[in-house]
Amino acid sequence: MQHIDRFAYANRLARLHPAYKVGCSALALLLCLVVPHPAAGLSVLAAMLTLAIAWAGLPPAFVLKLALGEASFLALGVLGVAVSVSTSASAAPGVRMGPLWFAISPDTLWTAAVLFARALGGAAAMNFLALTTPVVAVVDLLRALRVPALLIDLMTLIYRFTFALFDSLERMTLAHEVRLGFRDGRSSLRSAAEIGANLFIEAFRRSRRLDLALQGRGWDGALRVLPHAYDHPRWLIRGARR
Amino acid sequence: MTLGFSDVHFSYPAPSVPALAGASVCFTAGEAVVLVGRNGSGKSTLMLLANGILRPGKGAVTLDGQAVRYDRRGLLDLRSQVGVVFQNPEEQLFSASVYQDLSLGPLNLGLSPVVARERVLHAAGRCDLLNLLDRPTHALSGGEKARAALAGVLAMGPRFLFADELTNSLDPWMRANVLEIFADLLADGCTVVLATHDHALAASWAQRAVWLDAGRVRADGPADVVLNALRQQLPPAFGHRRRTADARPPAAVSAGLNEVHL
Numbered sequence: 055m056q057h058i059d060r061f062a063y064a065n066r067l068a069r070l071h072p073a074y075k076v077g078c079s080a081l082a083l084l085l086c087l088v089v090p091h092p093a094a095g096l097s098v099l100a101a102m103l104t105l106a107i108a109w110a111g112l113p114p115a116f117v118l119k120l121a122l123g124e125a126s127f128l129a130l131g132v133l134g135v136a137v138s139v140s141t142s143a144s145a146a147p148g149v150r151m152g153p154l155w156f157a158i159s160p161d162t163l164w165t166a167a168v169l170f171a172r173a174l175g176g177a178a179a180m181n182f183l184a185l186t187t188p189v190v191a192v193v194d195l196l197r198a199l200r201v202p203a204l205l206i207d208l209m210t211l212i213y214r215f216t217f218a219l220f221d222s223l224e225r226m227t228l229a230h231e232v233r234l235g236f237r238d239g240r241s242s243l244r245s246a247a248e249i250g251a252n253l254f255i256e257a258f259r260r261s262r263r264l265d266l267a268l269q270g271r272g273w274d275g276a277l278r279v280l281p282h283a284y285d286h287p288r289w290l291i292r293g294a295r296r
Numbered sequence: 297m298t299l300g301f302s303d304v305h306f307s308y309p310a311p312s313v314p315a316l317a318g319a320s321v322c323f324t325a326g327e328a329v330v331l332v333g334r335n336g337s338g339k340s341t342l343m344l345l346a347n348g349i350l351r352p353g354k355g356a357v358t359l360d361g362q363a364v365r366y367d368r369r370g371l372l373d374l375r376s377q378v379g380v381v382f383q384n385p386e387e388q389l390f391s392a393s394v395y396q397d398l399s400l401g402p403l404n405l406g407l408s409p410v411v412a413r414e415r416v417l418h419a420a421g422r423c424d425l426l427n428l429l430d431r432p433t434h435a436l437s438g439g440e441k442a443r444a445a446l447a448g449v450l451a452m453g454p455r456f457l458f459a460d461e462l463t464n465s466l467d468p469w470m471r472a473n474v475l476e477i478f479a480d481l482l483a484d485g486c487t488v489v490l491a492t493h494d495h496a497l498a499a500s501w502a503q504r505a506v507w508l509d510a511g512r513v514r515a516d517g518p519a520d521v522v523l524n525a526l527r528q529q530l531p532p533a534f535g536h537r538r539r540t541a542d543a544r545p546p547a548a549v550s551a552g553l554n555e556v557h558l
Contacts, residue, residue: 063432188432190392213392217434221386260387267388270347270380271448272372272404279396280409280416282430 056220057116062188066111071284072191075183078105082179086172095171102178110186117185124177128170136166189213194281207277215257222256223249297325297360299346299378299456299487304355305511306341315341317511318355323456323487328478330498330519331491332526333508339491340383342508343458346489347380376405379454383461385438385445394420394436394444395429401452412451419451423477439470446477456487463492475501499523 062068067075082098099121106117138146140155148157183192189209196206226249230236235245268277300322307314316338323329331339344350345357348364348371357364364374382388391397398419402412420426423443428436436444442462449457457478463471478488478501492498498505498519505522507515515522 059432060435063430063435069430188392190396190432193392210392211390214390214433217432218386221434263382263384263387264390266344266349267382267445268390268400269349270375270382271401271452272375273400274368274404277390278400278403279391280399280403280413282393282395 055216058184059189059217061112061116061185065186067109067186068188068191069285070186071286072187072195074287075187076192076195079179079183082182083176086175086179090168090172092167092171095168095173095175098175099171099178102175102182106182106185110182112185117181120181120185121174121178124181125174128173128177131173132166132170135169136162138162190282191284194284197281203276210277215260218260219253219257222260223253226252226256297377297455298358299323300356300358300361301342301345301352302356302358304342304345304352304357306338306345306350306353308341314511316345316352319508319511319513320355321506321513321516323489325455325487326482326485327487327489327504328482328502329487329489329504329506330502331489331506331508332493332495332498332523333514337508338511339508340460341511343380343460343489343491346456346458347378348374349380372405375454376452377454378456378458379449379452380458381446381449381460381462383464385441385462388445388448389433389436389441392432393429394425394431394433397433397444398425398429398448398451401448405452415451415453419447422450422480423447424473439466439473442466442470442474443477446474450477450481454486456489457481458489458491460491461493462490463494463497471497495523495527 079102082102086095086098103117103121106112107114136158138157138159140157141153143150143155146157146159146162148155150156193206193209196209197203230245230249234241235248236242302320304316304319305314306316315336319338319342321342331342333339341350345352348357348366351366359374359377364370389397391400395416398416399412402415403409407415416429417426420429423446425440425443425447428440428444431440433441433444442465446459446462459478463474466474478490481488490498490502502519504517505515505519505526506513507522507526515525
């Protein structure tokens with residue numbers, strides 16, 4: 055997650071207005087959903103990978119590794135769709151294991167392929183958005199789209215607190231490690247439970263202190279902030295000037 | 297302009313020991329003040345009362361001689377004049393970006409986005425954050441977080457700045473940087489009140505020191521006089537041990553180390 059966050063701030067499209075990137079991802083996602091053919095999903099996958107690597111300048115190794123991880127996960131998921139299990143022999147080619155017949159028919163294989171390609175294309179579209187758009191830009195866009203402020207404030211705080219609590223978690227784990235808190239299974243279990251409980255208390259205390267600090271800056275329940283300035287594509291600016 | 301505390305009492309729900317028990321002190325414009333005293337002497341509570349986050353149980357907090365009003369408008373007026381930076385800057389930053397974090401205060405004051413942006417840029421410039429405005433707050437270093445927390449308060453344009461042990465966790469370079477910002481504020485007529493346990497810093501920086509002890513002001517006056525009085529109360533471990541003329545470093549140490557010339 056920290057890698058994704060780092061790339062979101064350090065890519066060639068980071069300052070591009072989020073509407074273009076959200077639009078691009080949404081179109082790709084829509085294409086995956088409406089075209090029931092594996093070619094659609096695979097085309098979206100190829101397009102999104104190309105955009106992420108060539109346009110955004112993200113490291114190919116990282117982008118491909120991410121897609122490969124998702125592909126492996128999805129392949130396991132669609133296995134259940136591709137293989138049908140029954141107690142009686144079917145016309146489709148299959149193998150018998152004890153009382154069960156495991157068979158693969160062209161229909162189930164096609165459905166699995168469509169599902170796999172669609173899901174992979176959709177995941178690639180989301181990867182493109184997550185890897186090129188900082189959360190703060192997505193929040194700015196949601197604010198501009200008049201999404202309820204409460205939802206946006208919650209998103210902002212959850213995002214901020216995720217990293218703050220990661221930091222606390224690392225320090226607590228280190229403090230247990232230096233006192234041999236993870237020397238065997240039993241102590242590891244105890245340490246993990248203690249860290250979990252302390253992290254909860256730490257989160258509570260932290261939120262209390264943040265509340266005081268926000269009050270000190272005149273906070274009255276709504277987190278009002280200025281939106282960032284974003285870039286627009288050059289071709290669009292040239293077109294507008296004409 | 298003055299900010300006064302008159303016989304202020306305050307107790308937290310638990311434990312029942314009062315955090316402030318009749319503290320009276322007045323801060324005037326353009327002063328460099330240090331708040332000193334032991335842990336639990338009431339320094340942080342005084343700062344929370346100054347900003348209206350806490351209300352005195354007894355006594356009064358006054359701004360320009362007028363008792364502070366604790367309704368929404370009164371608190372907003374107070375907070376536009378009195379800013380507080382807390383001990384741990386990490387816990388004061390709420391936003392995903394430095395720019396947006398800094399803009400919270402000015403927008404809460406009801407300023408227009410254009411004026412708020414000017415305030416943000418001015419505060420960021422003052423705290424040397426202009427090149428970090430797009431950076432996520434979780435990616436800042438400790439010193440940068442301290443400056444971001446300070447800039448978030450400065451963007452509100454306070455006339456009184458209370459800093460609760462802000463310099464304690466900073467390295468000497470970052471500390472010097474923060475003290476430069478304080479010097480700028482003082483030159484603009486702002487009052488800076490710094491709570492610290494660093495007596496050397498307090499002696500070199502402040503004109504005036506307020507010594508809090510068990511929730512009361514024990515001494516208030518020129519920094520050197522108050523800090524000298526406080527030093528008399530420090531435990532013996534803080535006294536300088538003089539090395540006698542025949543004192544020698546242990547043999548193992550002297551054998552293994554070369555003499556270092558500075």
